[in-house]
Amino acid sequence: DAGVTQSPTHLIKTRGQHVTLRCSPISGHKSVSWYQQVLGQGPQFIFQYYEKEERGRGNFPDRFSARQFPNYSSELNVNALLLGDSALYLCASSLVGSGTEAFFGQGTRLTVV
Amino acid sequence: SQQGEEDPQALSIQEGENATMNCSYKTSINNLQWYRQNSGRGLVHLILIRSNEREKHSGRLRVTLDTSKKSSSLLITASRAADTASYFCATPRPGTGYSTLTFGKGTMLLVSP
Numbered sequence: 001d002a003g004v005t006q007s008p009t010h011l012i013k014t015r016g017q018h019v020t021l022r023c024s025p026i027s028g029h030k031s032v033s034w035y036q037q038v039l040g041q042g043p044q045f046i047f048q049y050y051e052k053e054e055r056g057r058g059n060f061p062d063r064f065s066a067r068q069f070p071n072y073s074s075e076l077n078v079n080a081l082l083l084g085d086s087a088l089y090l091c092a093s094s095l096v097g098s099g100t101e102a103f104f105g106q107g108t109r110l111t112v113v
Numbered sequence: 114s115q116q117g118e119e120d121p122q123a124l125s126i127q128e129g130e131n132a133t134m135n136c137s138y139k140t141s142i143n144n145l146q147w148y149r150q151n152s153g154r155g156l157v158h159l160i161l162i163r164s165n166e167r168e169k170h171s172g173r174l175r176v177t178l179d180t181s182k183k184s185s186s187l188l189i190t191a192s193r194a195a196d197t198a199s200y201f202c203a204t205p206r207p208g209t210g211y212s213t214l215t216f217g218k219g220t221m222l223l224v225s226p
Binding site: 041045090 | 146148153154155156157158161201203206213214215216217218219
């Protein structure tokens with residue numbers, strides 16, 4: 001069975017540019033969440049989508065946006081990139097509801113220069 | 114903000130020894146999860162313990178949960194070099210009914226041959 005897949009695996013962008021990261025959840029999982037992990041820290045929650053609706057948002061600026069498609073895959077978009085956006089971006093999928101495990105993809109390593 | 118905090122920040126042991134990591138959290142929870150991360154890659158789900166459970170085992174892993182002290186511990190018995198990784202505890206984000214998580218900063222475990 002395929003796990004959570006993310007693309008691309010690595011990305012280098014210049015300050016001010018825009019980036020789109022993609023995530024495909026485990027088959028049957030309708031919830032997708034995005035996390036940002038900077039070096040030396042734990043992952044920080046950015047967004048959660050369930051049934052194509054935003055169900056939660058972390059403390060991130062409006063430069064960050066996301067959406068979920070009818071097949072439950074998701075995109076994370078970041079505009080006007082800053083050096084501080086350099087991080088590992090992780091996508092997690094899960095079944096609906098609390099008390100269930102979240103399964104993570106391998107992440108996209110974004111470097112902003 | 115961080116909900117869970119792991120202790121110690123780093124742990125270095127020899128193969129065959131046991132490794133114990135602790136996690137403290139701030140608010141009431143209905144479950145707590147432990148994850149492993151190898152070299153900045155994706156997180157691997159290890160175990161979920163519910164608030165009505167005190168102890169749970171999975172292979173060489175033993176997790177305890179003390180809701181009165183708002184703390185959990187992860188014990189890895191007979192450690193192997195392959196256990197070298199960062200370990201994170203995660204709790205449901207307060208006020209959400211969906212599977213989004215708050216992570217601590219993690220414990221970096223080094224197991225030497």
